[in-house]
Amino acid sequence: xxxxxxxxxxxxxxxxxxxxxxxxxxxxxxxxxxxxxxxxxxxxxxxxxxxxxxxxxxxxxxxxxxxxxxxxxxxxxxxxxxxxxxxxxxxxxxxxxxxxxxxxxxxxxxxxxxxxxxxxxxxxxxxxxxxxxxxxxxxxxxxxxxxxxxxxxxxxxxxxxxxxxxxxxxxxxxxxxxxxxxxxxxxxxxxxxxxxxxxxxxxxxxxxxxxxxxxxxxxxxxxxxxxxxxxxxxxxxxxxxxxxxxxxxxxxxxxxxxxxxxxxxxxxxxxxxxxxxxxxxxxxxxxxxxxxxxxxxxxxxxxxxxxxxxxxxxxxxxxxxxxxxxxxxxxxxxxxxxxxxxxxxxxxxxxxxxxxxxxxxxxxxxxxxxxxxxxxxxxxxxxxxxxxxxxxxxxxxxxxxxxxxxxxxxxxxxxxxxxxxxxxxxxxxxxxxxxxxxxxxxxxxxxxxxxxxxxxxxxxxxxxx
Amino acid sequence: xxxxxxxxxxxxxxxxxxxxxxxxxxxxxxxxxxxxxxxxxxxxxxxxxxxxxxxxxxxxxxxxxxxxxxxxxxxxxxxxxxxxxxxxxxxxxxxxxxxxxxxxxxxxxxxxxxxxxxxxxxxxxxxxxxxxxxxxxxxxxxxxxxxxxxxxxxxxxxxxxxxxxxxxxxxxxxxxxxxxxxxxxxxxx
Numbered sequence: 001x002x003x004x005x006x007x008x009x010x011x012x013x014x015x016x017x018x019x020x021x022x023x024x025x026x027x028x029x030x031x032x033x034x035x036x037x038x039x040x041x042x043x044x045x046x047x048x049x050x051x052x053x054x055x056x057x058x059x060x061x062x063x064x065x066x067x068x069x070x071x072x073x074x075x076x077x078x079x080x081x082x083x084x085x086x087x088x089x090x091x092x093x094x095x096x097x098x099x100x101x102x103x104x105x106x107x108x109x110x111x112x113x114x115x116x117x118x119x120x121x122x123x124x125x126x127x128x129x130x131x132x133x134x135x136x137x138x139x140x141x142x143x144x145x146x147x148x149x150x151x152x153x154x155x156x157x158x159x160x161x162x163x164x165x166x167x168x169x170x171x172x173x174x175x176x177x178x179x180x181x182x183x184x185x186x187x188x189x190x191x192x193x194x195x196x197x198x199x200x201x202x203x204x205x206x207x208x209x210x211x212x213x214x215x216x217x218x219x220x221x222x223x224x225x226x227x228x229x230x231x232x233x234x235x236x237x238x239x240x241x242x243x244x245x246x247x248x249x250x251x252x253x254x255x256x257x258x259x260x261x262x263x264x265x266x267x268x269x270x271x272x273x274x275x276x277x278x279x280x281x282x283x284x285x286x287x288x289x290x291x292x293x294x295x296x297x298x299x300x301x302x303x304x305x306x307x308x309x310x311x312x313x314x315x316x317x318x319x320x321x322x323x324x325x326x327x328x329x330x331x332x333x334x335x336x337x338x339x340x341x342x343x344x345x346x347x348x349x350x351x352x353x354x355x356x357x358x359x360x361x362x363x364x365x366x367x368x369x370x371x372x373x374x375x376x377x378x379x380x381x382x383x384x385x386x387x388x389x390x391x392x393x394x395x396x397x398x399x400x401x402x403x404x405x406x407x408x409x410x411x412x413x414x415x416x417x418x419x420x421x422x423x424x425x426x427x428x429x430x431x432x433x434x435x436x437x438x439x440x441x442x443x444x445x446x447x448x449x450x451x452x453x454x455x456x457x458x459x460x461x462x463x464x465x
Numbered sequence: 466x467x468x469x470x471x472x473x474x475x476x477x478x479x480x481x482x483x484x485x486x487x488x489x490x491x492x493x494x495x496x497x498x499x500x501x502x503x504x505x506x507x508x509x510x511x512x513x514x515x516x517x518x519x520x521x522x523x524x525x526x527x528x529x530x531x532x533x534x535x536x537x538x539x540x541x542x543x544x545x546x547x548x549x550x551x552x553x554x555x556x557x558x559x560x561x562x563x564x565x566x567x568x569x570x571x572x573x574x575x576x577x578x579x580x581x582x583x584x585x586x587x588x589x590x591x592x593x594x595x596x597x598x599x600x601x602x603x604x605x606x607x608x609x610x611x612x613x614x615x616x617x618x619x620x621x622x623x624x625x626x627x628x629x630x631x632x633x634x635x636x637x638x639x640x641x642x643x644x645x646x647x648x649x650x651x652x653x654x
Contacts, residue, residue, distance in 0.1 A: 003637040007605045
């Protein structure tokens with residue numbers, strides 16, 4: 001039996017019989033409701049249900065977050081891996097370790113681009129939106145805290161200890177908790193047994209100490225192996241943004257990882273991952289045990305956003321600035337045409353934003369949608385041709401639900417346009433350029449078929465008159 | 466000849482309920498795939514999210530493709546990345562199945578015998594990059610062809626082939642007896 005055949009059989013039994021499955025019926029019912037809502041609201045021009053917030057743990061920008069965690073973990077791994085060398089090695093690695101300090105708490109702060117951009121509409125300068133990752137790790141006490149921020153807003157926070165893992169949404173279910181609370185676990189529909197049977201008798205199962213994420217263990221192992229075998233080596237000198245650096249190079253299974261050390265202080269300042277992603281290390285230090293921030297996250301620290309949004313067309317407006325201004329208070333438009341695309345429709349809409357599990361009551365308000373370019377016979381955007389949509393909502397919360405489902409972080413300040421450009425080579429649904437700004441308190445979202453159209457519209461946004 | 470996904474999606478642009486044919490046709494397969502990758506509760510949530518997202522994005526569906534399954538698997542893969550930690554936690558748990566601390570043996574060979582193949586596979590999957598794991602599991606569990614995986618993940622077919630080859634080699638290695646003994650020794654130490 002080859003590995004593929006074995007793998008095909010692996011976990012084949014866990015899906016179980018699906019006919020009449022309540023979960024399936026519930027999911028089908030949800031989808032049916034979505035379809036019926038759209039059918040009832042004729043015509044709905046666009047609809048963007050937000051992927052609801054995970055109940056246990058919110059991970060935003062997951063792919064990039066994985067790599068940032070991976071890179072930070074790599075830094076941890078580097079340090080932990082070479083600790084035995086601390087006394088004996090006068091090498092660059094030894095100097096780097098000496099520069100970090102000797103406390104028991106490892107504190108790392110790093111930044112990396114999110115892939116999103118911020119355009120200053122006054123200066124026309126663009127800069128990357130950065131994601132900030134902060135980690136406190138105390139191996140001796142078995143605690144770890146990870147906080148991710150964008151623009152000062154916490155978007156993810158996890159605390160791990162011998163009592164378990166915690167996010168702002170509560171405890172992370174694990175096998176120790178499930179074993180100790182079998183009845184509650186069954187009610188919550190979680191189990192560590194493939195059969196799903198937790199029994200009813202509580203029992204004790206030791207919880208492993210927090211360590212690197214399991215998926216990142218490979219990184220750590222690779223580093224340890226690399227150092228033990230001498231595969232980590234000095235990679236010469238260079239300059240980064242005017243700063244002289246010495247390079248350490250680690251060969252991992254994923255590729256070559258390069259760590260830049262400040263030539264003067266020997267502290268790591270940049271980690272170049274094998275996936276061309278770069279983590280800029282702003283702080284790395286070993287501090288005493290009193291300095292760690294090892295508290296549990298609290299529910300109020302991450303903003304609650306609506307999970308579902310709906311827009312129902314209410315009134316079609318004539319295609320002139322004056323008519324749009326008369327039909328929608330504080331209306332903003334990008335002119336009668338953008339990049340050669342004429343304004344094709346202007347519609348006042350009723351917006352509704354709903355929260356997952358009805359965490360808060362639904363919110364509603366009046367919005368405006370402007371379509372530039374060609375429309376299909378049904379009034380939808382014609383995705384086979386260049387298109388541009390400007391959507392407006394009375395506040396960022398409603399816009400988040402309806403127009404800007406993937407928006408996270410701090411709201412852009414006046415005069416700033418936060419956007420997610422189409423990456424080179426992307427096509428189809430993921431090749432949608434989207435931007436967001438706030439003008440006179442109104443949330444303005446722009447969607448376009450190209451980055452050029454998106455930015456042309458952003459620069460042209462002005463009060464309709 | 467019955468209605469294809471493409472015709473159902475085209476019809477759904479005017480009549481949303483036409484999309485229901487796509488849901489009926491593929492929900493079970495997507496759900497089964499998800500349940501193999503993450504815990505059941507997470508899988509059930511994600512299954513609904515996959516089809517809600519597909520419904521929201523149906524305007525951008527390439528109507529020249531009759532089957533929407535690769536497209537749905539692509540959405541599934543994207544949403545699964547939001548739950549990467551859950552998947553890794555699940556795999557880590559499976560990797561530990563045979564080393565229950567309450568029943569730990571001092572004999573490494575005993576551990577190897579009780580470990581079996583599933584923990585080794587779980588450890589093998591844990592050792593893959595998320596991208597390699599997506600390709601391998603779409604191939605092994607989703608039964609997608611190279612070209613369909615390329616559509617699902619928006620990758621060149623050559624990249625799919627190379628990732629699949631690397632992933633299979635890694636899994637093969639994880640199933641060897643030597644790897645088992647090494648792993649068992651590590652667990653016992």
